[in-house]
Amino acid sequence: MLHTTIGNIGHLFIILSFVASLISTFGYFKSVQTTDLLEQASWKRFSRFAFYIHGAAVIGIISVLYTIIYKHYFEYHYAWSHSSKALPVYYIISCFWEGQEGSFLLWIFWHAVLGIVLINTNKHWEAPVMAIFGAVQVFLCSMILGVVLPVIDLKIGSSPFLLMREAMPDLPVWAMKPDFVPEDGNGLNPLLQNYWMVIHPPTLFLGFATTLIPFAYAIAGLWRKEFSSWIRPALPWALVSALVLGVGIIMGGYWAYETLNFGGYWNWDPVENASFVPWLVLVAAIHCMIIYKNNEAALRTSYILVIATFVLVLYSTFLNRSGILGEASVHSFTDLGLSGQLLIYMLFFLFVAIVLLVIRWKDIPSDEKEVSTYSREFWIFMGATTLCLSSFQIIAATSLPVYNKIVEGLGFVSKLAPPADAPTYYSKFQLWFGVGIAIFSGIGQSFWWRKIKKETLSKHLLTPLLLSLILTFVAIFFTTKAQVGDFFGTPTYIILLFAGIFSIITNGAILLDIFKGNYKLSGGAVTHIGVAMMLLGILFSSGYSKVVSINNSGFAISEKDEAFTKDNDKENKENVILWLNTPSEMSDYTLTYKGVRVEGRELPEYLHPKQVELIENDFHAVALEDIVQQGKKYYSAGDTLPVFPENKFYEIDFRDKEGKITTLFPRFQINKKMGNAPSPALKHTIGGDLYTYVALAPNLEEKEWSKTENFTVALKDTFFLNDYVAVLDQVKRVDTYEGKPLGPNDAAVQATIKVMGKDFRPYEVNPIFVIKEGLVAMPAIENDEIGVRAKFTNIDPKTGQFGFAINTTQRDFIILKAIQKPLINLLWLGTLVLIVGFVMAIIRRYREFKLMRDKGF
């Protein structure tokens, strides 16, 4: 049975939301344009109603899509491609935004919510602001409209309510069976099955959505020629936006740090960059909005930056969703054929904003007098300029694939590729912008609060300067002593270290002063301290991240190629081999790889593979024994339990010099959607993280066994097993087989073969020969530690000799990479401080706005 009705309802809601937003935009537009007060009010009431209808329709779309995913209606392409029956309920919400349509929907949803909040908090600006909101919603709804215009045969948008047969009409199955329903979905990418992916996308999209508010106010200000009064209501929202977008970006970084194996939280991937650039510009805009009262020159800049922020959000959307990044990014969306529509969306608002700005430019009040170097505005301007240059550098390099397309569009050939080593390339510039931001934030804050004049300059700035210099040398001394990093190897790092410390000291001193007066004003100082801490955290954790898994095994590398032997001698061997149950040394630790583990869905600890048998093509396993964890019995033998079959965890013991053992479980994921993916395990300490991941696990695939070799040996005979010396130690009678006692007519003998492994470590293989109910059984016994499979094949009572059939294989091992990330906690702590600072600033600015609004300004 196809559930076609529900999809039709969903599609109807989409069309309704589209039409309602169109009507609302038109109504609000009329309300701004008319001068008649009564007419204004009536248009406003009408459009407000239309916007509420739009909001209700959006909720309707979301409910319908959620129902389709939740109820596993796999006749719908969206449910089929983004979810599956195996998906735990708490991740179903993530299916929503895995696809483009769903993430557009999330964006539309936030705009609808924010629009309703604005309608109810600011009547004065309602009409022009909501006209912009409505227009944006029209464009966004058109992305999921999924309507084909007749006559010109133009498809507008891609609906999330497409049936399988509509989305993939070429499949042969439709000819035979038009109402075919797939049994199961393709599933949510297992890499996204992570709690961060439940909260990161909504946060990021709320961040994107909130950038619309200052933009809408700015346009409204230009439109109604109220050139400066828009800033007061827009400022708290700009701060909210910077907070939410910033937190969303950091969340994404933390997810990447925990889940992906590129070794860090930021990879300068175009998708990451595209969300970071609008944030930088937004922060610059906020600074200009704060100083416009004292310096009207900042007003024009505020306009430009607020508009740029919003347009850059649209540009980032275009980059991520149009498929233009192609090979340049690992995580952009697949192309839905919306690039044209996205381009029109971006260009429309860019065009409207620029035209309006040009028309009104002359009327915007501005200050022509020279800004004094001893004024606070000057230093804040410098800070904002640094932020803009920083964002300019990032976007200029991120847009390389766009230049190729433009040049190709003009009929030439361009084969520019992204910088080969993105982190080094970007850091080279961004390091200096970081220095600038830290220094200017310190000086700017001092000027802001201390009324510094030419004569008092040294009095105010000399002490922090000297103190910072001293602390910088202390920091260098201790980091060198603790062997965290060698500052003299890269002297530029000293400058960033100094800048960060200087910023913390100056802002800290100001914070102390403000706290004595009115702590509510200290948001700025707190935020800047947070930023400086983050910069220092990034400096240490990335600048001095150190690979500690150095291969000291002493094996000669490729001796075939002379050109390479000389290079290879210099090459860092940055991965270690860990043999199963064989301790080996790495940096300050002794490592022991203890084997693969299975992840149960409802268990506190991992399972030993011998405890369960996985059911193929399913997410369940059968317990082979009672499963008891942390003193509680979870399952009895024979029970079925849910597992994550795609995840393999490798248990590794890290024993430090004091003998303390930490067990880490780096993960390896057999990811059908995007290829296998290793995820790191982190050992957190106050001084930093030890970041480890399995670079290669060769035994993931079927083991390859050697040809069977037959041995006939007597007791205490020695022979060679997989290149190791082995001794048949004893053969004795046993009374049980496979855990069950044997019957009166049955018999079993078990051999003990002792093997001298690597470094003279002893291992045992115990093959068994069984006669049960008249039948002979000789099960193959495996030992992964030495890579041997043995069968007890024969007993010859006459000669006293025993026969064994042996196969050998590669011993079980993994290849591990481990990286030290010193002082990374400074980055996360700085983030928290930044959040606190932003929240304080938001509260302050919102109070100011409310006070003035209620007074009728």
Added chain:
Amino acid sequence: MKKTHIIGLIIIAIAVAILVSTGTEASTYVDFSVAENMAKTGDKDQVHVVGKLKKDATGNIQDLVYNPTLDANHLEFMLIDNNGREQKVVYNAPKPQDMGRAEQMVIIGNMDGNVFKCEKILLKCPSKYQDGKVEFKEAKPEKQS
């Protein structure tokens, strides 16, 4: 000249420097012959080469050398670029797990003598969405109870 003008000029200078560096430091997509010529002229810039692994008729990878027990950080393979030229590539890191499945790959590095020294490998794995090759079973009718 006013101070703001000087600052403005400095900003423009930085912006121009950024643009120039973006243009000059960007890598390029090339084939092996170009990479070889670059190496001969002493150009040490890293380049991107798009190509396919050398495979036999049955799809087995040919001439791939990887012996993790000897050295886990040494991989050699043959890549065929879009012009059909075969080239030995050396990668001093563990073998990417999915290498065999990749239909196309991008290697980043430069030529060094007779071999291409590769610093980074990007794999393009066939996606389930492409080619209309969809594997799925039909839902069984639910039992009436």
